[in-house]
Amino acid sequence: MSLDDAAEELASSLGVDKTEVKTDLEKLVSYSVPMDEAKQSLRRKYGDGGGDGGGTPPKTDIGEITPETGNVTVTARVLTVGTRSIRYEGENQTIFEGELADGTGRISYTAWSDFSLSPGDTITAGNAGVREWDGQPELNLGQSTTVTLEETPLSVPHEPGGDRGLIDLEPGDRGRNIEVRVLEVERKTIDGRDGETEILSGVLGDETTRLPFTDWDTHAGVREGESVRLEDVYVDEFRGVPSVNATEFTAVEPIPEVSVSESGTELSAREAVAAGGVFDVVLTGNVIEVRDGSGLIQRCPDCGRVVQNDQCRTHGRVDPEDDMRVKAILDDGTDTVTVILGRELTESVYGGTLEDALDHARDAMDREVVAASIAESIEGREYRVRGALSVDEYGANLDANRFEGTDDDPAARARAFLSEVDA
Numbered sequence: 001m002s003l004d005d006a007a008e009e010l011a012s013s014l015g016v017d018k019t020e021v022k023t024d025l026e027k028l029v030s031y032s033v034p035m036d037e038a039k040q041s042l043r044r045k046y047g048d049g050g051g052d053g054g055g056t057p058p059k060t061d062i063g064e065i066t067p068e069t070g071n072v073t074v075t076a077r078v079l080t081v082g083t084r085s086i087r088y089e090g091e092n093q094t095i096f097e098g099e100l101a102d103g104t105g106r107i108s109y110t111a112w113s114d115f116s117l118s119p120g121d122t123i124t125a126g127n128a129g130v131r132e133w134d135g136q137p138e139l140n141l142g143q144s145t146t147v148t149l150e151e152t153p154l155s156v157p158h159e160p161g162g163d164r165g166l167i168d169l170e171p172g173d174r175g176r177n178i179e180v181r182v183l184e185v186e187r188k189t190i191d192g193r194d195g196e197t198e199i200l201s202g203v204l205g206d207e208t209t210r211l212p213f214t215d216w217d218t219h220a221g222v223r224e225g226e227s228v229r230l231e232d233v234y235v236d237e238f239r240g241v242p243s244v245n246a247t248e249f250t251a252v253e254p255i256p257e258v259s260v261s262e263s264g265t266e267l268s269a270r271e272a273v274a275a276g277g278v279f280d281v282v283l284t285g286n287v288i289e290v291r292d293g294s295g296l297i298q299r300c301p302d303c304g305r306v307v308q309n310d311q312c313r314t315h316g317r318v319d320p321e322d323d324m325r326v327k328a329i330l331d332d333g334t335d336t337v338t339v340i341l342g343r344e345l346t347e348s349v350y351g352g353t354l355e356d357a358l359d360h361a362r363d364a365m366d367r368e369v370v371a372a373s374i375a376e377s378i379e380g381r382e383y384r385v386r387g388a389l390s391v392d393e394y395g396a397n398l399d400a401n402r403f404e405g406t407d408d409d410p411a412a413r414a415r416a417f418l419s420e421v422d423a
């Protein structure tokens, strides 16, 4: 809506002069006040005619709030509080995010000031803004919001607090607490918003699953093999997989050793693809085709990208390094994914080392013989594949860390069959 239209609409609904409203609106917008907030504040200034005194929005049940609802007043229990630093108009700003609940529903919130919220508090947020995020309403607690602590706790059908198993984490979660073992960690230098920054990245595990993580504050307690409680982490998405983020606001405490799930999550290909990505998944299906780009390949020595005719897209003409991989289409009857085997697994399905494969190609005077030999041994057979599945616009890729023929271990197959019969 243009400023002119907004002024017109406001003036007619408030019964005041349009020019005056427009001048006020222009001023507020020039101070970077968002249009919705500017309109609200003019409604207050000119009196909404609602007769409820000063334009305090009505008390609203969380279950009734939609993205179209105007400002509201809610009484709710604070379920979680997460702290983050964001860059807003060139400045670092600390914001607080989490979930509120009453007896009718739950809603995410963002607080732009420190209202000293704690999980379990019952609060009344007066004049909270409503905005849409991903199709859902969200509460905005800003400068024009008043937050008062209620003496009597509101009873809600949700347990306040952020403790979760890794399997229950979803992108968008804030203020979560996890108890995990650090399975892998490496230190990296990245080009962050404040220039070059050191971060830690790796893999965390608990009894439920494993997930990738980034520690933006390189906590000393985050070391390979250590079990830790991380308080106040947030979750975002990396290539369709939930990813845990620790920050300067995350507290890290050593705890007794956490046992880690040894088995990945067993899903059908359709379920895994529909999930948009799964970090540690097990799929069972038939290899229907070994794709081009399998067998002997060559990589740029600088960036590791696959190169053809000694040309890297980034580094131009290079002296490439030989490598092996397999890109195989796996079909389990519900959907297909492309399984990618790295060098080690490729050597094992080929039945020889990279040097053997290079000899093989030299003798045949054809590098394609390696891919052909791999295709002959795996096409048409059923495999159990474990790894990280990511989904993008080009399809679903499963980066395998295990690749086992289901007929490799007949005893295990028999046990699995018998347990199905028993069940």
Ligand SMILES: [Zn+2]
Pocket (backbone or CB within 6 Å): 300, 301, 302, 303, 304, 305, 312, 313, 314, 315, 316
């Ligand atoms: Zn390169």
